[in-house]
Amino acid sequence: MIDALSMGLGGLVVLIVLIALRMPIAYAMILVGGIGIALVNGPALMLNQLKTLAYGQFSIYDLSVVPMFVLMGAIASKAGLSSALFRAGNAWLGWMRGGTAMAAIAACAGFGAVCGSSLATASTMGKVALPELKRYNYSGALATGTLAAGGVLGILIPPSVVLIIYAIIVEANIVTMFMAAMLPGALAVILFLLTIAAYVTIRPSAGPATGALDGAEFRAATIGVMPVLAIFAIVLGGIYGGFYNPTPGAAVGVFLVWLYGTLRGRLGLGAMRDSLLETASTTGMIYLILLGAELMKIFMSRVGLPQATAEWIVASGMAPMTVMVLLLLALILLGCLMDSLSMILLVIPFFWPVLVEINGGLYQMAEGAGYGMSTDDLKIWFGILALVVVELGLITPPVGMNVFVISALARDTPMIETFKGVMPFFGAELVRVTLILAFPALTLWLPRVLGG
Numbered sequence: 001m002i003d004a005l006s007m008g009l010g011g012l013v014v015l016i017v018l019i020a021l022r023m024p025i026a027y028a029m030i031l032v033g034g035i036g037i038a039l040v041n042g043p044a045l046m047l048n049q050l051k052t053l054a055y056g057q058f059s060i061y062d063l064s065v066v067p068m069f070v071l072m073g074a075i076a077s078k079a080g081l082s083s084a085l086f087r088a089g090n091a092w093l094g095w096m097r098g099g100t101a102m103a104a105i106a107a108c109a110g111f112g113a114v115c116g117s118s119l120a121t122a123s124t125m126g127k128v129a130l131p132e133l134k135r136y137n138y139s140g141a142l143a144t145g146t147l148a149a150g151g152v153l154g155i156l157i158p159p160s161v162v163l164i165i166y167a168i169i170v171e172a173n174i175v176t177m178f179m180a181a182m183l184p185g186a187l188a189v190i191l192f193l194l195t196i197a198a199y200v201t202i203r204p205s206a207g208p209a210t211g212a213l214d215g216a217e218f219r220a221a222t223i224g225v226m227p228v229l230a231i232f233a234i235v236l237g238g239i240y241g242g243f244y245n246p247t248p249g250a251a252v253g254v255f256l257v258w259l260y261g262t263l264r265g266r267l268g269l270g271a272m273r274d275s276l277l278e279t280a281s282t283t284g285m286i287y288l289i290l291l292g293a294e295l296m297k298i299f300m301s302r303v304g305l306p307q308a309t310a311e312w313i314v315a316s317g318m319a320p321m322t323v324m325v326l327l328l329l330a331l332i333l334l335g336c337l338m339d340s341l342s343m344i345l346l347v348i349p350f351f352w353p354v355l356v357e358i359n360g361g362l363y364q365m366a367e368g369a370g371y372g373m374s375t376d377d378l379k380i381w382f383g384i385l386a387l388v389v390v391e392l393g394l395i396t397p398p399v400g401m402n403v404f405v406i407s408a409l410a411r412d413t414p415m416i417e418t419f420k421g422v423m424p425f426f427g428a429e430l431v432r433v434t435l436i437l438a439f440p441a442l443t444l445w446l447p448r449v450l451g452g
Contacts, residue, residue, distance in 0.1 A: 076261075083128050161341070
């Protein structure tokens with residue numbers, strides 16, 4: 001007779017094999033979780049779970065923000081926001097060596113703040129910025145590496161769908177997580193700009209200066225980006241200021257982006273139809289993964305695998321920070337196998353109980369236990385760390401999804417060159433992870449200040 005823990009471990013192995021065989025992760029989790037529950041507790045319980053589980057999951061109010069932000073990003077991709085952001089960034093930064101690449105990073109950050117999707121940011125900005133980078137004779141490695149790295153900013157800079165899903169899993173406040181992501185997101189932009197500056201200092205021919213624009217062109221580019229900055233300020237400013245919750249804030253964002261695109265003549269019926277279909281497809285995929293993740297969570301809870309893992313790690317006597325580093329390394333490795341959302345949904349239900357146990361128990365709120373912070377603070381700190389290393393997975397060889405997206409757009413640049421170009425940014429991301437690990441205040445200070 002197979003014991004419950006062995007069954008749980010076997011289920012994980014089967015799940016990884018199915019994912020490696022390219023089965024969609026939602027189907028793989030539903031299959032393994034459903035069969036696992038049936039084997040442990042009988043098919044009657046599994047069928048009973050399926051009867052109410054989907055409704056219970058999808059009727060959570062916080063989840064209603066997901067399709068709204070997805071729609072906001074889909075409309076933004078067709079409304080011309082990316083072009084306005086890049087033109088303004090190039091007007092401000094293009095005069096210096098490597099400036100057009102820096103403008104691409106700034107535009108990726110701005111578009112990610114409106115879009116919230118890494119792959120969409122990489123794809124959209126790649127279409128806008130790659131022709132300009134080629135026109136100014138940037139090296140293929142720097143041009144494609146910059147855009148692949150810039151795309152990862154869409155995951156962390158609010159609003160972020162992955163950040164919202166993480167907050168729902170660990171029962172954290174979405175607005176608080178948005179606040180916590182601001183400084184680490186800004187730090188990523190600064191480190192990426194410094195990386196480009198260092199790159200072109202070492203290899204000046206890789207990123208020539210484009211020359212300063214005349215006054216009229218500079219003013220036109222600056223004025224053109226003001227509506228985009230206003231959308232960002234109204235949506236996030238309203239959420240942070242307490243004027244509305246994330247869901248109505250996302251609805252405001254959808255309306256403003258639609259209005260911007262309509263006034264510019266970029267959103268006809270065809271574009272809106274495509275945006276709605278894209279939103280339905282993406283949201284359906286996210287919700288199906290959520291259902292699969294919940295089935296896996298129930299299965300693993302019933303076999304006791306997360307609890308047994310937590311007890312084993314605590315009994316091993318490893319230092320809390322060592323455990324955190326090991327968990328982050330596991331996330332980086334998993335990032336080479338699956339997309340960011342699937343990874344968060346799959347592993348956070350396993351990792352989070354381990355960290356809670358190390359920190360002194362689920363209801364331990366006293367300072368000084370485990371990581372020296374309350375459980376609520378640990379949710380914030382670990383969430384930001386997890387998303388940063390998930391970003392790393394998007395540019396980590398051999399399966400960096402952003403690299404594949406950019407390579408599909410830059411067919412004249414070998415993929416090996418793109419990976420070479422992205423590695424300095426990978427190093428910058430490692431620096432950011434180290435800083436956030438060493439100084440948790442980078443994630444905790446702003447929520448405390450803005451949260452009162």
